[in-house]
Amino acid sequence: MTRAETIPTTPTRERPETPVSTPGRVGESTTRADGVPKVTGEFEYSSDLWMDGMLYGATLRSPHPHANIWSVDTSEAEAVPGIFAVLTHEDVPGRKVCGMEVPDQPVLAWERVRYQGEPIALVAADHPETARRALEKISVEYEVLDPITDAEEAMREDTPKLHLSGNLLRHIHVVHGDVDTAEADVVVEGEYEVGMQDQAFLGPESGLAVPDGRGGVDLYISTQWLHIDRDQVAESLGLEPDQVRLHLSGVGGAFGGREDLSMQIHSCLLALHTGRPVKMMYNREESFYGHVHRHPARMRYEHGATRDGKLVYIKARLVFDGGAYASSSNAVCLNAGTFACGPYDVPNALVDSYMLYTNNPPCGAMRGFGAVQVCFAHEAQMDKLAKALGMDPVELRIKNAIKPGDRFPFGQEVPPPAPVAELLERLKAMPMPEEEDITGRDLRRLPGGVSNVTHGEGVRRGVGYAVGYKNVGFSAGFDDYSTAKVTLSVEGGEPLVRVHTAAAEVGQGIVTLEAQIARTELGVNKIAVLPADTSIDSAGSTSASRQSYVTGAAVKAACEAVREKVFARVREEFGEDPDGLSIEDGNVVAEGHGIVVPLAELLDGEEIGELVKYRHKPTYPLDENGQGDAHVQFAFAAQRAIVEVDEELGLVRVVEVATTQDVGKAMNPQALEGQIEGGIAQGLGLALLEEIQVKEGRIQNASFTDYLLPTILDMPPVKMEILELADPDAPYGLKGVGEPPTIASTPAIVAALRDATGRELNRVPVKPEHIVGISGPTGQPPQPGSRGPAAERA
Amino acid sequence: MSSADVKLQINGQAYTVNTEPRKLLSDVIREECGLTGTHVGCEHGVCGACTVLLDGRPARSCLVFAIQCEGMPITTIEAMAQDGKLTTLQQALHEEHGLQCGFCTPGILITLDSYLAENPHPSEDEIREALSGNLCRCTGYRNIIRAER
Numbered sequence: 001m002t003r004a005e006t007i008p009t010t011p012t013r014e015r016p017e018t019p020v021s022t023p024g025r026v027g028e029s030t031t032r033a034d035g036v037p038k039v040t041g042e043f044e045y046s047s048d049l050w051m052d053g054m055l056y057g058a059t060l061r062s063p064h065p066h067a068n069i070w071s072v073d074t075s076e077a078e079a080v081p082g083i084f085a086v087l088t089h090e091d092v093p094g095r096k097v098c099g100m101e102v103p104d105q106p107v108l109a110w111e112r113v114r115y116q117g118e119p120i121a122l123v124a125a126d127h128p129e130t131a132r133r134a135l136e137k138i139s140v141e142y143e144v145l146d147p148i149t150d151a152e153e154a155m156r157e158d159t160p161k162l163h164l165s166g167n168l169l170r171h172i173h174v175v176h177g178d179v180d181t182a183e184a185d186v187v188v189e190g191e192y193e194v195g196m197q198d199q200a201f202l203g204p205e206s207g208l209a210v211p212d213g214r215g216g217v218d219l220y221i222s223t224q225w226l227h228i229d230r231d232q233v234a235e236s237l238g239l240e241p242d243q244v245r246l247h248l249s250g251v252g253g254a255f256g257g258r259e260d261l262s263m264q265i266h267s268c269l270l271a272l273h274t275g276r277p278v279k280m281m282y283n284r285e286e287s288f289y290g291h292v293h294r295h296p297a298r299m300r301y302e303h304g305a306t307r308d309g310k311l312v313y314i315k316a317r318l319v320f321d322g323g324a325y326a327s328s329s330n331a332v333c334l335n336a337g338t339f340a341c342g343p344y345d346v347p348n349a350l351v352d353s354y355m356l357y358t359n360n361p362p363c364g365a366m367r368g369f370g371a372v373q374v375c376f377a378h379e380a381q382m383d384k385l386a387k388a389l390g391m392d393p394v395e396l397r398i399k400n401a402i403k404p405g406d407r408f409p410f411g412q413e414v415p416p417p418a419p420v421a422e423l424l425e426r427l428k429a430m431p432m433p434e435e436e437d438i439t440g441r442d443l444r445r446l447p448g449g450v451s452n453v454t455h456g457e458g459v460r461r462g463v464g465y466a467v468g469y470k471n472v473g474f475s476a477g478f479d480d481y482s483t484a485k486v487t488l489s490v491e492g493g494e495p496l497v498r499v500h501t502a503a504a505e506v507g508q509g510i511v512t513l514e515a516q517i518a519r520t521e522l523g524v525n526k527i528a529v530l531p532a533d534t535s536i537d538s539a540g541s542t543s544a545s546r547q548s549y550v551t552g553a554a555v556k557a558a559c560e561a562v563r564e565k566v567f568a569r570v571r572e573e574f575g576e577d578p579d580g581l582s583i584e585d586g587n588v589v590a591e592g593h594g595i596v597v598p599l600a601e602l603l604d605g606e607e608i609g610e611l612v613k614y615r616h617k618p619t620y621p622l623d624e625n626g627q628g629d630a631h632v633q634f635a636f637a638a639q640r641a642i643v644e645v646d647e648e649l650g651l652v653r654v655v656e657v658a659t660t661q662d663v664g665k666a667m668n669p670q671a672l673e674g675q676i677e678g679g680i681a682q683g684l685g686l687a688l689l690e691e692i693q694v695k696e697g698r699i700q701n702a703s704f705t706d707y708l709l710p711t712i713l714d715m716p717p718v719k720m721e722i723l724e725l726a727d728p729d730a731p732y733g734l735k736g737v738g739e740p741p742t743i744a745s746t747p748a749i750v751a752a753l754r755d756a757t758g759r760e761l762n763r764v765p766v767k768p769e770h771i772v773g774i775s776g777p778t779g780q781p782p783q784p785g786s787r788g789p790a791a792e793r794a
Numbered sequence: 795m796s797s798a799d800v801k802l803q804i805n806g807q808a809y810t811v812n813t814e815p816r817k818l819l820s821d822v823i824r825e826e827c828g829l830t831g832t833h834v835g836c837e838h839g840v841c842g843a844c845t846v847l848l849d850g851r852p853a854r855s856c857l858v859f860a861i862q863c864e865g866m867p868i869t870t871i872e873a874m875a876q877d878g879k880l881t882t883l884q885q886a887l888h889e890e891h892g893l894q895c896g897f898c899t900p901g902i903l904i905t906l907d908s909y910l911a912e913n914p915h916p917s918e919d920e921i922r923e924a925l926s927g928n929l930c931r932c933t934g935y936r937n938i939i940r941a942e943r
Contacts, residue, residue: 035888038896039880039903041831041871048830202835202843202897202931252833252897253931284836444919507895507932670937674891677934704840704929712925712935 015247016044020496020528023515026732029670033511033529045250046222047281049208054277055084057263057270058131060121060138061289062113065147065359065697069111069120069140077123077137082130084274086138087122091269094238098261100228102326104163105362107236107265113142114162114324115361116698117289124270124278147359147697151298151321154356162324162357169322169329169355172337174626176409177348182313184304188384192301192377193763195691196321197294197682199366200709203252205262205290206281209271216243217268222251224258226502227538236265237272241534244268248532254506255682256365257291259543260327288702292327292364293692295320295355297336297373303381309391311400313348314381314409316340318374320355320363327364329355331544334476334622335370338410338630342378343420343469344400349409351626359697365543367682368739371470372746376764379466379747383754393751394428394465401467411627415634417725423638423660424467426721430658433642433717435461447644447651449713458648461655464751467638468743471631472736473546476621480546480632483537484554486518487609488562488599495586495599497522497559500530503539503551508738509671510547514555516668517731521559523583524599537613545635545736548667553731554614561610570596617729633727637661637740639680641748642716645756650768652688654749658719664727664735676741677718683745685710687753691765800861804829805873811860819863820844820855823870831871831900835929842928845901846870852908871900874907883907883942890941894932902928906942918943 019037024030037043074086089096089110096110097103109120121138125131148154154167161167207221216239223229226246234244251258263280270278282290302315318336322329337353366372386393401420407413436445438456448454474480485500497518505511515527532539539551567578570588580591587595588602622628642655657680666672689708693700701707726733746764754761757771802809804827811826823832823846832855835841839857846855847869874881880888883906893899902925909924910916916924921942922935930938 031888032891032893034896035891035893036880038893038899039884039888040875041829041900043896044830045833045897047834048824050828200931201895202841202929203833203895204835251895252835253895255931284838442919444923450923507893509894670891674894674933674937677936678894678932679934681934682931703838704836705838709929709931711927711929712922712938715935718934718936 015531018528018530020526021515022525023512023519023527025520026516026667027665030512030516030668032509033515034505043250045203045252046220047203047206049220049249049279051208051210051277054208054279055124055126055270055274056128056131057122057124057267057278057280058128058135059119059266060135062109062116062118062120064113064142064144065116066145067113068143068145069109069113070143071141072121073139074121076139077134080130080134080137082126083123083134084126084276085124085270086134087269087273091273092236095235098232098236098265099326100260100328101330105325114359117361118324119266122266122270124274149358149360149697151319151356151358154358155354162359167357169326169357170333172333172353172622172626174337174349174351174410179313179315179348179350182304182348184312185307186385186388187302187304188381188388189302190381190384191762192299192380194297194373194376195765196296196363196694197366197686197690198288198692198707199255199257199291200707201253201255201257204282204284204287207249207263207267208277208279209267210277211271211275217271218245218247219264219268220247220249221264222249222258224254224504224506224543225541226504226532226534228541229261229264230534232261233265233268237268246534248504251504251506254542255367256369256543258506259365259541260292262290284704285702288692288699292362294366295322295332295363295373299374299377301377301381303385305385305389309389309396309399311344311346314341314346316351318353321358321360322355323358323360323362325362327362328369329364332370334630335471336374337626338408339371339470340374340378341409342375342382343402343467343636345402345406346409351409360694361692361699367679368470368743371468371739371743372686375466375468375743376747376750379751380762383751394424397467398424410622410630412629412631417662417727418634418636419662419723419725420467420636423636423662423723427465427638427640427658427660430719430721433656447646447653448649454646454649454651458646459644460647460756462643462645462752462754462756464641464748464755465638466744466747466751467636468740469634469636470739470743471544472549472633472635473544473616474540475619475632476630477619480540480550481613481615482539482551482554483611483613484551484558485536485609485611486555486558486562487607488522488524488566488603489607490600490603490605493600494526495524496526496528497524498528498530499555500536501539501551501555502532502534502536503547504532504542506542508542508675509668510542510551512671513548513552513667517552517555518559521556522563524586545738548734549633549730549736550614550616552734554612556731557614558610558612561612562608565608565610566602569602633730633735635662635735635737635740637744639744639748641745641752643749643752643756645753645771647757648772650771652753654684654716656716656719657745657748659741660721660723661737661740662723662725662735663737664730665724665732666722667732667734672722672737673720675737676720679738679741680718680745681710681715683742684714684749687746687749687764687766689765798861801864802860802868804868805870813860815859815861817860818856819858819860822860823855829870829872833897833900835897840929841898842905843898843901845904847904847908852905871903874903881907883910886941887938890937892933892938892941898928898930902930902938
């Protein structure tokens with residue numbers, strides 16, 4: 001139903017002016033191009049968007065995790081004064097499903113809902129509250145079905161199928177050597193679980209869709225990948241891609257949670273149906289239902305080694321709960337399958353990584369996707385093995401550390417640099433913090449802090465190590481590229497470089513990095529990075545730690561192309577050999593004899609612009625034995641965590657995290673520190689605090705009161721040592737940096753907890769009841785008479 | 795839904811807003827007064843992004859109704875920089891990368907600015923305590939502490 005009462009004019013939104021900055025060069029710490037508007041409050045986030053005459057959209061979501069829909073009656077909602085449209089799946093003119101990797105998710109559900117919170121209908125109203133009230137007037141007739149809430153159950157033959165393709169979304173099978181004939185002196189086994197983590201970006205989903213009056217639409221949105229959104233919106237609206245224009249709006253954090261669609265199609269549908277701009281904005285509760293989460297995992301491992309500590313084989317069976325729809329589960333399953341053994345040289349391995357559909361909330365990308373889960377398990381196994389061998393856990397890791405020229409279990413040769421042993425050695429050598437006397441300590445430095453519950457009686461200290469790694473960029477044959485346009489002009493007598501890409505700045509600092517590259521390559525002091533939108537070709541996703549590499553390389557190549565043209569002109573006009581030329585402070589300079597010509601004079605009012613599409617070297621899908629050159633770059637980080645635990649109260653204080661990481665090139669050292677520390681905070685959250693509690697397919701804690709994030713009091717000091725070992729294939733030798741810190745910190749912290757308590761702690765987040773042993777990590781009460789290793793030690 | 799005229803003093807300027815008495819201060823500041831530097835992250839007083847000064851003290855604008863704030867001066871992030879010049883604290887947060895996405899930043903600045911006015915030389919423990927009610931998901935907080943020091 002649509003009722004358009006007024007046909008408003010829909011002027012193009014005026015966007016804030018593009019700031020011109022003078023950034024530092026590559027390798028220098030430099031302030032953010034968006035830093036000033038962010039500290040003054042002027043920076044425009046998608047939630048701040050406003051247009052005269054705009055309507056407010058709202059979404060009706062399923063209260064049931066699994067149900068048949070027999071009917072949807074919108075008539076009462078349509079009659080609510082102030083309502084301009086009520087839309088269901090019947091109003092989706094194009095493809096009725098969407099999805100990043102697999103289009104398996106209804107834009108608006110019909111016949112069946114597969115998770116709690118699945119969108120069913122949309123309304124647009126002149127007031128957000130009217131919109132919400134109208135939702136209540138839509139009556140949906142459900143036949144509630146039993147939800148499938150366990151991935152193992154979903155895998156069974158006799159379990160009903162949630163999708164036509166079955167419940168198995170993906171299976172990665174990696175065979176390396178022969179685990180059956182491998183003989184080991186020492187064998188350790190373990191079962192590990194990772195809970196469902198939320199990205200919990202602080203700025204909830206929001207966007208504004210503006211119809212262009214000619215059948216097309218402009219969408220201002222906070223997202224991680226404009227073009228994949230654009231393509232999905234166009235498909236479902238039945239429009240040509242160029243009729244749908246996306247503009248990146250201010251993004252309040254992402255961490256993977258904005259890679260899938262939220263209201264992109266919905267808001268555009270409403271805008272086109274009403275002929276009015278439509279704003280949609282989720283609140284925090286809706287945000288928990290409106291984006292995918294980190295996959296929960298159950299992982300079974302067996303490690304075999306020789307008596308002197310050389311790995312002989314690893315067997316791993318990994319089961320991931322993908323939830324109701326595919327999202328980026330394929331990539332998560334691949335990452336987990338390929339990284340399951342950790343950064344170690346192991347001659348024999350058998351890995352089975354399973355991804356299942358269930359009626360739980362859909363899971364997808366989150367910082368470190370797939371690698372986070374297996375790192376928790378393989379690092380726990382390495383500690384267990386060290387204990388069984390009576391070896392130092394760091395020594396064991398160094399002894400088995402993978403190095404360039406070795407083969408990963410998935411068959412790819414390890415490219416240089418891969419300094420796993422060096423990272424661990426340096427980490428081990430970093431000074432330990434001084435141990436402060438427990439008695440007389442400031443409460444803030446005790447587990448439990450100012451709640452004043454412990455006075456130190458049961459407090460023990462523990463130290464744990466972990467090393468993690470992950471691919472950078474998109475893998476397994478994906479056509480991973482980025483596009484950059486760089487234009488050199490003269491404005492107000494001064495040379496200016498404009499850089500245009502569609503790379504999504506989500507807070508990580510890509511805009512600043514693009515500006516640094518332009519300044520470095522073109523020797524011009526004034527740089528303007530234009531707003532990201534779909535008027536230029538794709539930059540790919542802001543995910544998989546790939547933007548600095550791929551978009552960085554595209555910007556660098558475009559700058560080089562512009563520079564070549566400048567030098568060609570200098571040769572033409574001044575007879576200078578381009579080989580001896582450079583550009584410094586806006587002047588073309590010849591080696592040995594100074595300024596040849598200022599750019600302002602050379603250009604004489606003209607512009608030089610170059611558009612470059614950059615692709616990294618190709619990757620290949622795995623074969624049926626899980627073998628192939630699947631990944632383009634690997635990034636490594638090692639961490640040491642020191643914790644203090646009150647064993648009687650189950651309270652934890654992380655005293656310090658130390659880290660070593662190879663970043664290839666520290667592009668903006670201060671920003672790098674922020675990335676690493678922020679990544680560690682999220683790993684700490686997964687270790688100790690963060691889990692979406694899902695019972696029978698229903699989220700129990702969709703708020704920041706009940707879903708706990710690390711505060712400043714939870715975050716310890718971080719010591720870091722950065723290695724810059726250049727990757728010869730990457731721009732400036734850089735490596736992606738965002739994900740490795742999150743991967744390594746969870747297992748390091750839990751290892752420290754095990755060291756302090758002697759308990760197995762095979763599930764994250766570790767809760768106080770696991771530490772004190774009230775319940776076992778998988779909810780099992782401890783065996784009667786079992787005192788636990790901690791008690792024995794005491 | 796009966797509305798009323800609510801008179802507010804925000805950043806030294808008088809606003810008369812015709813709104814429902816149950817409308818939150820945060821929503822009135824953002825939607826009626828157009829001051830969108832005050833951010834709403836959780837809507838129930840946990841994240842601290844919506845912190846403003848209410849009668850000179852930091853308060854979560856998502857936990858009070860606008861109508862309760864009549865007669866109390868309100869200060870938002872927009873009033874912090876004077877004539878386009880950043881305060882020392884704003885400058886420090888900018889220079890030390892004490893922000894990434896920046897969504898939490900206005901709340902952190904309002905909270906810290908007010909704290910530092912009363913405690914000009916805090917220890918690191920004291921800064922941490924002062925900021926313990928402000929969530930930041932990007933930075934891990936270290937650069938925020940560095941900025942302050």
